[in-house]
Amino acid sequence: MIYITRRERFNAAHRLFREDFTDKQNDAVFGKCSNPNWHGHNYELFVTVKGELNPQTGFLLNLKTLSKIIREQVIVKLDHKNINLEVDFMNGKLASTENLAIGIWEELEPHIKALAANLHCVKVSESENNFVEYYGN
Numbered sequence: 480m481i482y483i484t485r486r487e488r489f490n491a492a493h494r495l496f497r498e499d500f501t502d503k504q505n506d507a508v509f510g511k512c513s514n515p516n517w518h519g520h521n522y523e524l525f526v527t528v529k530g531e532l533n534p535q536t537g538f539l540l541n542l543k544t545l546s547k548i549i550r551e552q553v554i555v556k557l558d559h560k561n562i563n564l565e566v567d568f569m570n571g572k573l574a575s576t577e578n579l580a581i582g583i584w585e586e587l588e589p590h591i592k593a594l595a596a597n598l599h600c601v602k603v604s605e606s607e608n609n610f611v612e613y614y615g616n
């Protein structure tokens with residue numbers, strides 16, 4: 480089994496909040512990320528795929544193909560967008576990095592399967608210090 484990872488980047492706006500919380504409660508739970516006027520992050524997305532090496536190519540899969548899938552399935556939906564308002568697969572979800580990683584996984588998984596490989600990890604980094612890794616259920 481071999482693992483390869485492709486990094487893509489996007490920037491997006493979001494707000495962490497619950498409608499049933501007051502601004503004060505939102506601030507207490509979500510801190511700066513609950514600013515009612517939104518804010519943005521420069522996100523990094525690391526997609527790790529696993530599978531068996533193709534002896535003809537020496538590849539697991541072509542990284543250009545993986546990059547194209549990631550860009551077409553998720554980056555175009557996220558880049559320069561408001562995650563709360565404009566991203567279909569985040570509809571009705573709290574715009575946390577955790578939910579973003581799960582949502583990206585769900586968008587990508589069928590397309591990775593179609594390449595005869597398996598999605599291993601979706602890592603979403605919101606800042607240099609904070610990142611989330613999702614390995615599926």
Ligand code: NI
Pocket residue numbers: 493511512518519520
């Ligand atoms: Ni934030």
